[in-house]
Amino acid sequence: xxxxxxxxxxxxxxxxxxxxxxxxxxxxxxxxxxxxxxxxxxxxxxxxxxxxxxxxxxxxxxxxxxxxxxxxxxxxxxxxxxxxxxxxxxxxxxxxxxxxxxxxxxxxxxxxxxxxxxxxxxxxxxxxxxxxxxxxxxxxxxxxxxxxxxxxxxxxxxxxxxxxxxxxxxxxxxxxxxxxxxxxxxxxxxxxxxxxxxxxxxxxxxxxxxxxxxxxxxxxxxxxxxxxxxxxxxxxxxxxxxxxxxxxxxxxxxxxxxxxxxxxxxxxxxxxxxxxxxxxxxxxxxxxxxxxxxxxxxxxxxxxxxxxxxxxxxxxxxxxxxxxxxxxxxxxxxxxxxxxxxxxxxxxxxxxxxxxxxxxxxxxxxxxxxxxxxxxxxxxxxxxxxxxxxxxxxxxxxxxxxxxxxxxxxxxxxxxxxxxxxxxxxxxxxxxxxxxxxxxxxxxxxxxxxxxxxxxxxxxxxxxxxxxxxxxxxxxxxxxxxxxxxx
Ligand code: GLC
Numbered sequence: 001x002x003x004x005x006x007x008x009x010x011x012x013x014x015x016x017x018x019x020x021x022x023x024x025x026x027x028x029x030x031x032x033x034x035x036x037x038x039x040x041x042x043x044x045x046x047x048x049x050x051x052x053x054x055x056x057x058x059x060x061x062x063x064x065x066x067x068x069x070x071x072x073x074x075x076x077x078x079x080x081x082x083x084x085x086x087x088x089x090x091x092x093x094x095x096x097x098x099x100x101x102x103x104x105x106x107x108x109x110x111x112x113x114x115x116x117x118x119x120x121x122x123x124x125x126x127x128x129x130x131x132x133x134x135x136x137x138x139x140x141x142x143x144x145x146x147x148x149x150x151x152x153x154x155x156x157x158x159x160x161x162x163x164x165x166x167x168x169x170x171x172x173x174x175x176x177x178x179x180x181x182x183x184x185x186x187x188x189x190x191x192x193x194x195x196x197x198x199x200x201x202x203x204x205x206x207x208x209x210x211x212x213x214x215x216x217x218x219x220x221x222x223x224x225x226x227x228x229x230x231x232x233x234x235x236x237x238x239x240x241x242x243x244x245x246x247x248x249x250x251x252x253x254x255x256x257x258x259x260x261x262x263x264x265x266x267x268x269x270x271x272x273x274x275x276x277x278x279x280x281x282x283x284x285x286x287x288x289x290x291x292x293x294x295x296x297x298x299x300x301x302x303x304x305x306x307x308x309x310x311x312x313x314x315x316x317x318x319x320x321x322x323x324x325x326x327x328x329x330x331x332x333x334x335x336x337x338x339x340x341x342x343x344x345x346x347x348x349x350x351x352x353x354x355x356x357x358x359x360x361x362x363x364x365x366x367x368x369x370x371x372x373x374x375x376x377x378x379x380x381x382x383x384x385x386x387x388x389x390x391x392x393x394x395x396x397x398x399x400x401x402x403x404x405x406x407x408x409x410x411x412x413x414x415x416x417x418x419x420x421x422x423x424x425x426x427x428x429x430x431x432x433x434x435x436x437x438x439x440x441x442x443x444x445x446x447x448x449x450x451x452x453x454x455x456x457x458x459x460x461x462x463x464x465x466x467x468x469x470x471x472x473x474x475x476x477x478x479x480x481x482x483x484x485x486x487x
Contacts, residue, residue: 001321001407002087002233003036004330006298007044007066008052008377009359015372019359021067023371025075027362028082030389034334034400035407038085040181040233042298044072045091048098050150052349052357053089054183055096059168069175076176085178087233092165092221093187094151101164102152108164110144110155110192111136121194122202125149127351132205144194146187146206148350156217157191166224173224179231182221185256186236186247189214207237218247218255225257233258233292233328239266241280248289258292258326261285265294269307269316269479271429271448278323278431282421291325296333302356305339311479314402314467315446318481321410322435322444324421329403332360335392336399337381346379354378361388397469409465409483415440416483426455430476445473446481453478460487 011023021044031039043053046063053063062072079086095101101108112120116135119142123132126147133142134149144153154161169180189211201208218234225232234256236247241261249255261281267273285291295303295316304313313336320327339355347354359376361384362369368384370376385391392400410416419437426432429449435442443461447453453476461484463472471480 001036001410002038002040002326002328003031003034004040004042004297004328006042006331006357008042009357010331011360011362011370012374012376013371015374016065017370017372017374017376018065019370020065021062021071021075025071025078028075028078028084031084032082034404035411036084036329038087038178039079040087040328041089043089043091043183048096048150050096050148051351054091055094055098055148055151056091057096057098057100060171073175080176086176087179087181087231088172088177089183090169090172090180091183092154092156093184094145094147094153097150097152105160106139107158108154108161110153110190110194111139111141112144112194113141116140123194123197123205124203126204126206146184153190154188155192156188157193157213162217162220166220169221169224173228173230177230179225179233179257182232182234182256184237185218185234186210186214186238189217207239210238210243215246215249215253215255219249219253222249222254222256231257233260235260237262239263241277241284245284245289248285251288254288258290260292260294260328262294265297265300269312269448271431271446274319274431274446274448275423278421278433281323281325285325291323292328293320293323293325294328294330295320296330296356297328298330298357299351299353300356301339302330302333302337304333304336305355309479310336310399311468312448314399315448315479315481317403317406318444318465318467318483319431319446321406322416322433322442322483324419324435327410330356332358332381334400334403335360335387335389337387338383340379340381342379348377361385363390364388402465402467405465406483409442413440413442413485414438415442424455424457427453429453430455441486443473443484444481445476445484447471447476447478450478452476457484461485462487 010019013022044066045056046058046061047053119131119133125132236259264277281291340358342354358381364385392398414437415435419435424432431446464483464485466482468480
């Protein structure tokens with residue numbers, strides 16, 4: 001179980017209104033209490049923050065807003081002492097245009113000659129409807145930016161880029177981090193040899209770029225990680241599980257250790273769709289290609305908001321934690337947070353993602369445990385006092401306690417952690433499956449319909465955990481889920 005921290009939103013200890021490494025260090029005990037294994041930090045490197053850290057201007061330093069390298073070293077040491085692994089976000093596809101390379105090593109980027117009035121191809125940038133190209137008057141050339149104009153795409157067909165980026169990995173590995181989440185890593189191979197995209201795909205090149213050279217590059221990156229025994233989780237933003245599977249490489253030429261697989265993230269609360277998503281994973285992510293599951297992150301509305309009720313959010317958490325694969329949990333999910341309502345005058349993200357990045361409330365009183373008393377960079381989520389960690393810790397029926405029990409159920413069962421997966425017969429609205437490892441077995445039932453459902457079970461089973469605290473298989477409430485163990 002990996003817990004994603006968006007550092008800006010976790011906890012401020014310095015009075016800037018922006019979360020920092022001190023805030024994470026102060027709350028590592030929360031992660032331990034919850035039962036997570038590893039923490040992934042969204043980018044903490046130096047950045048002008050045009051994309052809140054996903055525009056890196058120095059890969060070998062911590063942004064002063066978050067702290068210092070010494071703070072990061074302290075965090076890694078404390079996390080390790082607490083039994084937690086630390087994964088950093090690594091942004092290999094592009095740098096900030098304020099990175100010194102952009103001025104000093106222009107050959108590191110994708111430049112194309114041409115007419116200043118006609119972009120080199122029809123690709124459109126990710127956060128807007130303009131071209132993915134910016135004209136540089138001094139060079140009289142276009143440069144590629146799949147995201148903002150402030151995020152220039154690196155040209156990995158240049159071996160010096162490969163060497164420089166490998167060095168950025170080694171910099172953090174030498175400091176003891178355990179691995180990386182790799183930002184839109186499936187795009188790095190587009191190099192200078194820009195792939196032709198089908199009509200329509202230019203509108204979203206990030207979800208369409210899928211070129212062989214990326215695989216060669218990933219094999220090289222894997223070699224750097226293997227020398228340290230470190231791991232990778234790639235953000236392969238291709239909404240096709242069969243394609244995602246190829247980014248794990250082969251046993252002879254391994255690539256990513258893990259990959260995100262976002263079709264599930266985009267699935268509505270509908271059993272028919274989920275069945276398809278799960279079947280795709282069972283078909284394509286087998287053997288060494290170990291699946292991952294994620295319901296929420298810093299780029300999409302929280303699943304509590306998308307699915308429309310806390311009951312569904314809790315039942316979905318059962319799915320997240322009991323499917324075959326490694327679950328990723330986004331900080332605040334365990335509090336049942338909804339997205340903040342962000343008034344027009346407080347909108348800061350050009351990609352419209354502010355709501356899910358609302359600050360985490362730690363205590364019930366105003367300020368919610370953020371130090372320094374500064375107004376946080378984004379508004380609080382709804383019901384921040386009641387949803388705070390302190391309020392929910394005091395209530396064993398809370399969503400926070402539910403997540404803790406859920407993670408403990410996974411931890412305590414080899415079947416849930418690493419067992420095989422098999423569907424069992426159930427009504428159409430119910431996802432029902434058996435997980436098995438040796439003699440250990442768990443049955444999971446998730447009712448995605450609104451009405452009560454009954455599942456006929458073979459053998460004797462008892463409820464280990466119910467998302468609504470009461471459901472039984474003979475009468476599984478609508479939008480409820482149960483984990484059953486044999487008696
Ligand atoms: C990834 C990140 C997103 C970022 C983008 C560009 O999709 O998750 O937050 O804006 O890449 O780096």
